[in-house]
Amino acid sequence: MPILNWLTRDEDIRTAQRVPYRLLEEVPELSAGDVGAGNMLIEGDNLEALKALLPFYAGRVKCI
Incomplete structure (x- = not known):
C-alpha cells in the first residue's frame, strides 16, 4: 500500500495528535x-x- 511521506511528517503527526476532539453541533436553521x-x-x-x-468514520474512509 502506498504511504505519503514528507520531511516533517513525524512532527506533523504529533501536532495533530495534540489537537483536542471537538463536538459537532447541528444548526437546525441551516439544515436543508x-x-x-x-x-x-x-x-x-x-x-x-x-x-x-x-470517532464516526475511523477505518471507513481511505482518503479525503
Whole structure:
C-alpha cells in the first residue's frame, strides 16, 4: 500500500495528535434536504473538523 511521506511528517503527526476532539453541533436553521441523507457541511478548521469526524468514520474512509 502506498504511504505519503514528507520531511516533517513525524512532527506533523504529533501536532495533530495534540489537537483536542471537538463536538459537532447541528444548526437546525441551516439544515436543508432529507435528514437521513447523511450529508454534512462543517465550518471550521480542517484539522478540528477531521478530528470531530474520526470517532464516526475511523477505518471507513481511505482518503479525503
